[in-house]
Amino acid sequence: MQPSPTVRKRRLASELRRLREAAGLTIEDVGEKLECSPSKISRIETLRVGVTPRDVRDMLLLYGVPEEQREYLVQIAREARIKGWWESFGDVGRGAFLGFEAEAAILRTYNAMLVPGLAQSEAYIRALIAEGAPDMSPDEAERRITMRLTRKRILEREDPPRVSFVLDESVLRRPVGGPEVMRTQLEHLVDLSTRPNVTFQVIPFAHRSYPGMGASFVIMEFPDPRPRRGLRRRHGRRDVPRRTPMRSTTTRCCGGIWSPRG
Numbered sequence: 001m002q003p004s005p006t007v008r009k010r011r012l013a014s015e016l017r018r019l020r021e022a023a024g025l026t027i028e029d030v031g032e033k034l035e036c037s038p039s040k041i042s043r044i045e046t047l048r049v050g051v052t053p054r055d056v057r058d059m060l061l062l063y064g065v066p067e068e069q070r071e072y073l074v075q076i077a078r079e080a081r082i083k084g085w086w087e088s089f090g091d092v093g094r095g096a097f098l099g100f101e102a103e104a105a106i107l108r109t110y111n112a113m114l115v116p117g118l119a120q121s122e123a124y125i126r127a128l129i130a131e132g133a134p135d136m137s138p139d140e141a142e143r144r145i146t147m148r149l150t151r152k153r154i155l156e157r158e159d160p161p162r163v164s165f166v167l168d169e170s171v172l173r174r175p176v177g178g179p180e181v182m183r184t185q186l187e188h189l190v191d192l193s194t195r196p197n198v199t200f201q202v203i204p205f206a207h208r209s210y211p212g213m214g215a216s217f218v219i220m221e222f223p224d225p226r227p228r229r230g231l232r233r234r235h236g237r238r239d240v241p242r243r244t245p246m247r248s249t250t251t252r253c254c255g256g257i258w259s260p261r262g
Helices: 005-022 027-033 038-045 053-063 067-080 085-089 095-103 122-132 138-155 169-173 179-193 245-253
Strands: 106-111 162-168 198-203 217-221 232-234 237-239
Touching: 005 038, 005 053, 005 067, 005 095, 027 038, 027 053, 053 067, 085 095, 085 138, 095 138, 095 217, 122 138, 122 179, 162 169, 169 198, 179 198
Parallel strands: 106 162, 162 198
Antiparallel strands: 106 217, 232 237
């Protein structure tokens, strides 16, 4: 799957602002030197407008950025202008969320009610839509199914994200679509669990109450292209430091359960 323009736009805007400040320049200084309005620079840095590769190159030359880093960021500007696959499903999808998900290096997801989208079998997806939205038109239903199946392709790419699923036991007990659909779904979960980048954990009914009960959430972590002290590589990608406050908070929300591999 192609790089996510959603994440690249944010990364580029943040980096342009950081480099401008590192160069000791104000927005007004940049506008004057590049013969454009300061508001244009401000809108670029706050994601209110897009930015062309040429504008990025001009700004980076002004900031004194080395050629290698300059060309890398210009390439990001090119990729940020490419539409993500999810944009063709704008009427049925969650564009920004799918864009972030497509770029994440690590995904931690907790669900209390349903199998997470990335782990759903096609039969389970069809049953959810048929039972949850019986009045939906066949065309819209098929578009939603296609969007959800396309979303799952991030698990098939050469550098898939590390995914850690924590499920409440009720997710496995609820017979969505009936026994045959659930049998297929459980077999799909077993198949996914054999992958080195996927982890499943289940909070049993016998577990005491915990802060995340009744909620569902996803925590995403993204590869950082810049060398940073304390970062390590896995699967050829730079990851965030292993111990983070977010991870501790997430573990508490899940009643102390979280994968040591995630």
